[in-house]
Amino acid sequence: MPAPSADWLHDRPQIRTIRAAACDVNGVARGKRMPIPSAVKMLKDGTRFPFSALNVDIWGEDIADSPLVFDSGDRDAILFPTERGFVPMPWLEAPTALLPIWMFHEDGRPFEGDPRHALSFVQKRFAEKGLTPVVAVELEFYLIDDSTRRLQVPISPRSGKRRDAAEVLSIRALDAFDIFFTDLYEACEVMDIPADTLISEAGIGQFEVNLMHQADPLKAADDAWLFKQLVKGLARKHGFAASFMAKPYEDYSGNGMHAHFSVLDADGKNIFDNGGPEGTDALRHAIGGCLAALSDSALVYAPHLNSYERIVPGSHAPSAICWAYDNRTAAVRVPSGPPAARRIEHRVAGGDVNPYLALAAILGAALMGMEDATEPPARITGNAYDQDLPHIPRDWGSAIEAFADSPLMPRIFPKELIRNLVLTKRQELRDMDELTKHEQMDLYLDTV
Numbered sequence: 001m002p003a004p005s006a007d008w009l010h011d012r013p014q015i016r017t018i019r020a021a022a023c024d025v026n027g028v029a030r031g032k033r034m035p036i037p038s039a040v041k042m043l044k045d046g047t048r049f050p051f052s053a054l055n056v057d058i059w060g061e062d063i064a065d066s067p068l069v070f071d072s073g074d075r076d077a078i079l080f081p082t083e084r085g086f087v088p089m090p091w092l093e094a095p096t097a098l099l100p101i102w103m104f105h106e107d108g109r110p111f112e113g114d115p116r117h118a119l120s121f122v123q124k125r126f127a128e129k130g131l132t133p134v135v136a137v138e139l140e141f142y143l144i145d146d147s148t149r150r151l152q153v154p155i156s157p158r159s160g161k162r163r164d165a166a167e168v169l170s171i172r173a174l175d176a177f178d179i180f181f182t183d184l185y186e187a188c189e190v191m192d193i194p195a196d197t198l199i200s201e202a203g204i205g206q207f208e209v210n211l212m213h214q215a216d217p218l219k220a221a222d223d224a225w226l227f228k229q230l231v232k233g234l235a236r237k238h239g240f241a242a243s244f245m246a247k248p249y250e251d252y253s254g255n256g257m258h259a260h261f262s263v264l265d266a267d268g269k270n271i272f273d274n275g276g277p278e279g280t281d282a283l284r285h286a287i288g289g290c291l292a293a294l295s296d297s298a299l300v301y302a303p304h305l306n307s308y309e310r311i312v313p314g315s316h317a318p319s320a321i322c323w324a325y326d327n328r329t330a331a332v333r334v335p336s337g338p339p340a341a342r343r344i345e346h347r348v349a350g351g352d353v354n355p356y357l358a359l360a361a362i363l364g365a366a367l368m369g370m371e372d373a374t375e376p377p378a379r380i381t382g383n384a385y386d387q388d389l390p391h392i393p394r395d396w397g398s399a400i401e402a403f404a405d406s407p408l409m410p411r412i413f414p415k416e417l418i419r420n421l422v423l424t425k426r427q428e429l430r431d432m433d434e435l436t437k438h439e440q441m442d443l444y445l446d447t448v
Contacts, residue, residue, distance in 0.1 A: 004085035004099065006040045014095040018086075020047055022079055022101045023115050023225055024054045025421050026303065027354035028447060031101065039086075039099060047101065048076040054103060055113055055420040057431070058304070058447055063423045068113070077103045077111055084222050090187040091233030098229075100222065112414035115356035116218070122364045122412065123217050130266040133363050134343075135220040136213035140255040140351050141231055142248050143177060143205040144241045146445060149438060151248060153205035154240035166202050166252060173200035174207075180238050187230055193223050202316055203252035215264065217359050224257065224355035232446065244351035245444040246302065247309035254310030254317055255351030259362050260335070262343040272342040277325070279334060279342045281373075286344060287323050288376035289369015290332050290362065294321050294348065296406035298392050299399040299425060300361040301349040305432050306444050308399075310350055311392055313385040318347050320389035322380045329384035331392070348392065352448035357413075357421075364412030400425045 009015060018039035021031030030053050034042070052068040062069050079101040086097040103111040110117040126133055145154040145162075155162045156176035167173040174181065181198060188195040194212035201208050211227065214220040228244055235242035247254040262270045263282070272283040302311055310317045316328075324330035333345040344366070349358045368374070380387060393399040403409060404422040432440065 003083070004043055004081045006043060008086045009036060009040065009097070012095075012097075015086075015088075015097050016094060017096050018099055019089065019096065020079070020081075020099045020101050022054060022103055023354065023356060024056060025113075025115060025354065025357070025417075025424055026058050026448070027115075027225065027228070027356075028058075028060075029098075029229060030054060030056070042099070043081060046078045046080040046104075048078055050074050051077045051103070051111060051113065054111070054115075055424060057424055057428050058443065059431075063420075063427055066420065066423050068420070078106060079103050082116065082222070083218075087192070087226060088187075088190045089233070090183075090190060091230060091237050098226075100226075112416040113420045115354050115360075115417070116221070118413055118417050119217055119221055119356045119360040119363075121414065122360045122367065125367060126263070126363070131271070132215050132264045133217050134213050134215045134262045134264060135217045135359060135363075136211060136260045137220060137224050137355070137359075138208055138210050138256075138258040138260075139224060139227060139244065140201055140206060140208045140257070141242050141244045142203060142255065143180070143207065143235060144243055144248065144445070146241045151441070157238070164204055166204050166206070167200050168202050170200045174198065180234070183238070184231065184234055187234060188227070191226060191230060193227050193230065195227070201253065203249060206253065206255070213260065217363060221355040221359050228355075241445060243445045243448075245448050246304065246307040246350035246352045248441070248445065250309070253315060256310075256317060256347065257349040257351050257353055257355065257358060259346045259349065259359060260343050261346070261363065261366070262341070263366075270340060270342060272344070273339045274342075275339050277336070277339070282370055283334070283342060283344070284376060285369045285373050286366035287332050287334075287369065288374030289365045289367065289372070290344070290346060291321055291323060291376050292369065292374055293361070293365035293408050293412070294331060295390070295393060296402050296408050297361045297365065297412070298348070299403040299421070300357045301353060302392075302396075302399060303354065303425070304352055304444060304448060305396050305429070305440060307350050307352055308395055311348075311394075317350075318384065319392055320384045320387065321392060322384050322387075322389050323376055324380045324384070327380065327384070330380060352444065361412060365408075368408070368411055396425070396429055400429060
């Protein structure tokens with residue numbers, strides 16, 4: 001991908017301001033607003049803000065015991081544009097562009113606490129072996145009327161009615177918000193987000209969009225990160241909310257981010273394809289790696305208190321550590337289809353995840369499994385919820401400590417990223433006790 005250029009701005013004189021932003025450990029955009037001349041200068045010189053800015057809690061507060069804050073003098077990092085370049089922000093009233101950036105040390109070393117660098121490190125490990133992961137994600141979200149304390153589906157702009165009913169694969173539900181979804185697809189096109197099919201899901205006002213596969217995990221994660229910002233911003237422009245939080249409604253399914261991936265060799269051949277439905281040894285070992293790391297990496301897939309309300313039996317989200325062919329109750333699924341498209345679907349992550357960390361965890365675990373020739377347990381058949389299987393950590397505290405103590409996570413993530421995420425989540429766990437259920441809901445609704 002070519003380096004960002006000022007020509008993009010010269011060709012779009014209507015753009016008046018820029019947001020330069022990086023992704024923090026919670027997936028929240030942190031950055032600055034600047035005029036056009038400052039943005040042009042930044043293409044060469046970068047910009048600065050503290051290392052600690054990518055390691056704040058979900059409220060945007062410093063981590064009290066982080067060595068990035070007072071112990072180090074709250075030093076500045078330097079941030080440069082990513083390969084993505086300028087991206088329009090169609091949900092704002094004034095013509096504006098976002099410039100995604102990522103964090104480095106003064107001497108040019110990547111800052112190992114930056115989530116985008118964590119995924120880049122995993123991608124480079126694949127490249128060193130002559131391998132290329134091909135990745136696609138599916139993102140679920142709710143459209144919500146949050147104008148009162150009781151969350152509910154918004155009134156349809158077309159009918160003027162509110163229909164409190166779950167409508168799986170309903171065209172009527174899609175048509176009820178056709179104006180919003182038309183604007184969404186147009187915005188995805190101008191932002192270079194490859195939005196594919198859209199369906200209504202099992203919850204009231206719940207929808208899912210598939211993003212097209214990419215032979216570049218960083219591009220796939222960028223797409224997911226930008227898509228979440230777009231959906232939330234555009235919904236507000238239309239007079240309601242959109243949320244990717246894991247479980248906004250107690251009685252309806254939660255939001256997931258399902259990741260599909262295959263791996264190509266240097267000749268462009270899918271190494272999971274053996275010409276039949278069962279797949280290759282590489283497929284089996286990648287599954288083994290994903291399952292072996294699943295308990296320790298659960299914090300990445302379920303990073304918030306609300307996340308654990310989604311990972312319960314019978315909730316359309318996997319709760320057991322298992323795999324299967326074409327079975328959506330399993331944590332890791334091998335979809336049916338032509339052998340050339342043989343792939344793995346990792347179904348554990350909630351919609352509230354940081355996409356960079358989630359894809360780093362998934363691909364890093366798969367690579368670890370292939371390196372170690374990890375054999376998975378026997379595949380399951382039937383309903384995973386009804387079987388005696390090892391369980392994904394059932395609560396936030398257990399997941400935090402499993403991630404902190406894991407011997408496997410340092411094989412996937414830099415130690416600095418592990419430390420920063422653990423400190424962040426321990427602080428959030430402590431402070432969340434002070435909030436009522438309604439205050440927790442209000443916090444997560446917009447931030448994740």
